[in-house]
Amino acid sequence: MPRRKPGTLVPLEVEILEVAVSMRRAGHATFHGFGLARRMREQSGSRSLTAHGTLYKALGRLEEFGLLTSRWEDAAAATEGRPRRRLYALTGEGARTAERVSTAAAPRPRVASEPA
């Protein structure tokens, strides 16, 4: 399988950024893994949810690129008897990149900078 060029986004990562932007516009500043997978399924019209490995690997990459940040939700929020969620949020650079790639024609846009 060909290796990706450093600093490039794969289509799934672009899709995550675009969905994150649309969720932010809808008033959701943060999102969690399953919520994101569900929203991606709705927007793409797919029948299945993104696989665990694929989803969390992509989220990790976007975090490495500085396009997302993440934190564990407050303990108080997990009192409903469910495991705590990892909450992700777009960074300023992530929002700018999402806007740029969603208007660009190229299917594999380059990210502005390499991860630190």
Next chain:
Amino acid sequence: MNPERMASLVARWVRFYTRDLPAPIAERRIDEIDADLHDHIAHDRAAGTSERRIALAVASRMVRGLAADAAWHRRQPKAAARRPLHRSAVRVAVGVAVVLAIPLVGMLLSDGVAWSVADFVAAGVLLATIGVVLELVVRKAGNLLLALVVGGLGVTAAVLGELDDAPGLVLLGLLLIVSACALGVRTARRA
């Protein structure tokens, strides 16, 4: 299989492929997927999806993500590379003691074996060197200079052993040379 049992299977898989990763990385992945599994099952149940379909969906997400799990795992730093030094030291010490026990027992059982204290010290030093080099090989540490020094030490021991008619010393020299070669190959591959 019901959704909870399938989720348990997925959780076991996650724990399996994160078992050799540093604790913070492994725990984050485990907790994140546990939360995802819980949310997935709760959401689909609320939507009226059958138990069988939920279980199949959970299994499908695991299976389709296996390649990504493996790729992600390869990119992570391994906890094994950061094994505590004291464990290596204990392994080397036990190895040296076990090997040195052979001539010691031989001296007790037969007059044909006669090692002096200096022999034991020299053999202990050479065996410890071999042990340390092998630990470095396993840890993918060390460098070419060290491999050359150990190789030189091995050649010296083998030559001295040959001159002194000491087959044990020749054997240790050869072992040193072999371990130096292993270290050199590992170092060259890493470069």
